[in-house]
Amino acid sequence: MLKFFADRGGTFTDIVAVTNNQGIIERISKHPERFLIVPLPNQEWIIVYKLLSENPEQYQDAAIQGIRDILGLGSNELIATEVIEVVKMGTTVATNALLERKGDRVALLITKGFKDALRIGYQNRPDIFARQIILPTMLYEQVIEIDERYDADGKELMPVNIEQVKQDLQAVYNTGIRSCAIVFMHSDRYHHHEQQVDQLAQEIGFTQISVSHQVSPLMKLVSRGDTTVVDAYLTPILRRYVNQVASQLPGVRLMFMKSDGGLVAAEQFQGKDSILSGPAGGIVGAVQTSKRAGFELVITFDMGGTSTDVAHFKGEYERQLESEIAGARMRVPVLAINTIAAGGGSILFFDSSSYRVGPESAGSNPGPACYRRGGPLAVTDANVMLGKIHPQYFPSVFGIDGNLLLDKDIVVQKFTQLSQDIATVTGNTRTPEQVAAGFIAIAVENMANAIKKISLQRGYDVTQYVLCCFGGAGGQVACLIANTLGMKKIFLHPYAGVLSAYGMGLADVRALREKGVEQPLTSALIPQLQQVMESLVTQARTELSHYEDSSEQQVIRKLNLKYEGTNSILTVDFTSNVTVMRENFETEHKYRYGFIQLEKSLIVESASVEVIQKMDTPEESLITRTRPLDELPKSVEIVRMFAAEQWHDTPVYRREDLQPEDTISGPAIIVEKISTIVVEPDWKARLTERNHLILQFKN
Template sequence: MTGRWEFWIDRGGTFTDVVGRRPDGRLVTGKLLSHRPGSTEDAAVAGIRAMLGIAPGAPVPAERIAVVKMGTTVATNALLERTGEPTVLVTTEGFRDALRIAYQNRPRIFDRRIVLPEALYERVIEVPERVDARGTVVRPPETDAVRAELARAYEDGLRSAAVVLLHGYRYAEHEKAVAALAKEAGFPQVSCSYEVSPLMKLVPRGDTTVVDAYLSPILNRYVAEVARQLPGVRLMFMQSNGGLREAAHFRGKDAVLSGPAGGVVGMARSSAEAGDGYDRVIGFDMGGTSTDVSHYAGSFERIFGNEVAGVRMRAPMMNIHTVAAGGGSVLHFDGRRYRVGPDSAGAVPGPACYRRGGPLTVTDANVMLGRVQPAHFPAVFGPDGDQPLDDATVRERFVRLAEETAEATGDRRGPEEVAAGFLDIAVLNMANAVKKISVQRGYDVTRYALTSFGGAGGQHACAVADALGIGTVVVPPLAGVLSAYGIGVADATAMREQAVEVEIDPESDATDLEGVHGVCDRLAARTRRELLDEGVPEGSVTTRGRVMLRYAGTDSAIGVALETPREMAAAFVRAHRARYGFTMDKPLIAEAVSVEAVGAAGGSAGHEVPTGERAGKLLPVATVRMFAQGRWQDTDLFSRDDLRPGDILTGPAIVAEDDATTVLDPGWQARAGERGHLLLTRARPRSGGPAVGTDADPVMLEVFNSLFMAIAEQMGVRLESTAHSVNIKERLDFSCALFDHEGSLIANAPHIPVHLGSMGSPSRRCSGGGAARTGSCGRAMCTRSTTRTTAVRTCRTSPSSPPSSTTPARSCCSWWPRAATTPRSAASPRARCPPSAAPSRRRASSSTTGCWYGTAGCARTRHATCSPPGRTRPGRRTPTSRTCGHRSPPTRRASANCAR
């Protein structure tokens, strides 16, 4: 111990959480409002004063504090409210609107009146200059005109400049020259793209640079104000990538996920200390407005591109997915089905139970079902903040909603069933969010534990785990302030990236890649020096490099450790197959190098666990009524402070604590861990869900709508991530949808709507309309026109025989093996075409997906390649034949020997 205090603080938009580590190593916690009427003191400083016992206005003694580590939403709030620094964008002549046009994709596809997001920059200055893609100067910059424009912008009140020149990451001298002119004009903040994001692609590089210029001045002013109130105290801030930096090096682009990143670190460290330790966990952080989910499998999962508050940026940050399903999410009934969110009741007026006239929310549903007990919840509600939760109003509102449902749909259910239905929908929304950061990326969540934290996480953790097939839930001892705890135990880090664009030869045994290792060494030396300059002990600093690999022609890069070419290629192939289900026979491109220097923080801080003997066995504080499994049940309610290591609880049960409530559903069991964790496990198999009939059900309508939408959206993510065409991977010019066997639309993802009117036609054609024949349920069909290739998955209850070898070509193609006489399993449709059916060696037109095709020109779906009989392309699976056609003359029969 240092003999001095440490303070770990998560300053959120509503509350500020403070964890203090005393000189003896014990932890104390506090929570206060981030904005207090009548006070000019920052909430973080006020929390420090309260723990040290210092009166307001008195100086804070720096000698008693070793370090203050903070995460803040200042940058995020500035993005949301558009209150950043007025910024001028300086870019290459002729590209003033490049960032505004961006990728031309529409965020709200069905809006006829398109409203573009508000730009962060207020003015654009064009620089007469040009550098080509190889970094060769085509036209030197004409500085006189730029100098005058910058001076004029400064006179008009602009104080921040973002310099983004074409191919600036290849040749930085032009950006350096413009930056010098901006500083000469008086701009205190100048962000250059070659420093902020030295990677390919003008739009993400430019967006990130503008974000940095827009947010850094706001962040710098906040840091300076905290430093003024804590003179002489060492300040460190949490970055979006999960590492700490000294206040002087904290930049705007690295601050947008500062608080949530602390939650991921806290989740990982706390889970490792639970029981025998969990190194595969899903983070489940449920708050009042939204739920954040994250994935951890022994190392932090970072992404290098994200959209926050409608603003695109490319910077290393924790892979955190947010869904609008929090305790304050509003419950809706539109006359046919129930919906949860996305709007939130907020803190004012808040849920209906807050006694301020708010709408029904997820929190109210928990109150209605007895999962939250007003008698065991702080009495801080009402106009004067001294009344308990209002369960009477909640019940009255749900009774009224049940009557409205019965009148509109004929579905007669009690108010408890209405509330339970809304919770089912909320749970499904949160489970779908988890799938986006796990299943969608090739991870089997059934092998993971779910770590639940946040104020509302414990109320739904068992239900979310059931929806995902997860059998273990970890509830940390500081679940209500886990983000602040994570900030305290995080390492100091510095990260740098740089584009390289080098082809990797997987067959090479070389241990060195010319250029790649050189870049890595330079970045490692730079990041290491940054940490040493911040006072991190040299012996604790380590560096690790990663290479972002992708297939030539695609944009989906996957990070692998910097090793030999063969080892990197093997790691990439494994990751690509796990994520997308296939591999390609294409060259590998090393797109960029990322290096991280880490200054280890040492062992994590322990939490004091009550270990004293108890006078007798564990007894519940009360026995309450809770609605579970369709009926009211007597449920024991325990205080978490009464638990001792080894205590066992059996559901249904409720565990209450100062800042959180954990609900143990029937069939679950909880054990108190040695370090204060609650370890929840499913004690008996989950019973089957209720039978679904054909009558309109407002709950199941929304449940199936969410499931079908999730399927369509995941189809789109796969297509976007693996596409070659710029129209597909950037403009998102495609549509994914689900149809029934009659071709009627069931659900569509938010893609281009113009396709939806015609997508039902090929579905009807392939599912049995006309002369086309289909297979058993789930068999794949495809059609081709001169403008597109459409893949259709049929769902027929009775199979029909496959087309014979003499069947005339039609508008559908079936993936049955030609050699088979009956349909084979969809999982293994492999058989060779006879030699007589060899395809012609012609290339498909640009309107298809780049496949070989046979004499009748039937196109395969993406990533398929046809080959002559008996031959396959290297790295491909066994070829599969299929009968195809598109209204060819009856004398011509199309067939192809394709590797699938």
């Protein structure tokens, strides 16, 4: 049987397969240039495969094509689904639709008098000194004001005018809109009116109906409404993609990664849960592998082709309840990930006065200049120019036919021309490699600043953390990032180049449920909170009821607390002891903001429950040393690498040739089939028995 874990990124799609099928292993082992095969202790193998996310001349969907390639199928052969046990995926389909504003047409149904409430929002000014405020475009196309109202205590002030709503819905339906978002005042507590209108929309024929008390059952009309509109906008396009994948894999158990770091069955995957689907897999993979390696304080650093994602881990996944992506506000629990537009495909510019890196990306088509598709200079090209990437150690997946090596000649040609252009404009004569190093320094600074936002700016001392580097481009800049931040240790898993895909296989199924409370935290409130918690646990377990082995479930109960009169929410573990919860809140508040307010009472904004269904995860194989301890690994060749403002004769090692306790002193390059690791001159690398690579600062 086969298990597939897939992550579709902006540039590459990564596939990790686990199988006990000897025939498949024998067949693909004949193509070592395309596949990485690793034996596991339990008579299984892991297969690692990487292909371009966009290659329209070769295939329509990269994830499905990856599965077909591993199974050895031709373009017209059907996938033998009986040999596939499960497919777990992360996808950027919904994220891209949001970024490009290509979701479905949406009608907003809202309480009369609040037609412009979501457009007005909270009147935030991201750039406080901007003289011209450019509001983000709204995701909904039309607004229907519904003449209905409850007051804050649940008294019905005005019932729904059924006939009028029918007419208005039919008129919108006749314009071709098939998706609607229903958002009424106080419906987080009093659902009846939303349920009535939901029923009417179903009868008329709307195919996507997002109802606010189901999507985001918390108070505050604007944030609840924003989340509901995002769900209505993205779920249809997500559903079409899921159906497209499912049609290629009939009868196969298909699961997707949610933004909160948990897996969910394909039929339960919703737009609001999909925005960070791919990056969440990377965080899960980084955290779980780091814990296996013995690290509990982790900064995750995922550098791919299009973007870089960073996150902070200190014993548990950090989530944020409110987030804004591409101008769309949402209030759903998502992993706290800071994303910047800096990756291997980030385009390099010289604007007559300064170097700039990104945010525009060359993607996978055309990709960087070295991809042989006529692309512009990008970060990957700079590393080729510096001798940190060598074409012979990179997969042969480039060019129109997807079978060529990287093109170093075009990179040298373009950087030579760029250095001449810079000299002409500025009079500053710099060699092509110095120009490339300058661009890399800017990219590194941008990425280090992203890490500072989730660590130093929140009071965490990053020098006490390990930097878990992954993504196809992470190993190329790992030492430079650590140098900038003063970090002393870097962790690189053997599957670091595809860790987002591997993370899908390490993730558990998770069901989160929330309910607004908005009452002072007192001992008298505890019985009510316990009832709320039990109700939420029941709801979450119902969602997980069709998964096997329910005895392996773990339940986590949390409260979101704030000082009375404030909006700054902090999350604490729920206990029956009010004093303990207050102490935990004040400890975190003091750590986060530098002060506490003893005179103020605490308000329970909401209660949340997370039920975790443990899943079978791949084991990690141990490797043994067969060479004497005093015998060093042999390099495969000596290359030239530009680092620290000079060229170095640099040995190249294959990772599969390294053995436990081997130590390599930089400068050095360690090559894998799926990524390249650059050991800068002031660093050294050591391999552990788990095949983990630990990079440490020499001093």
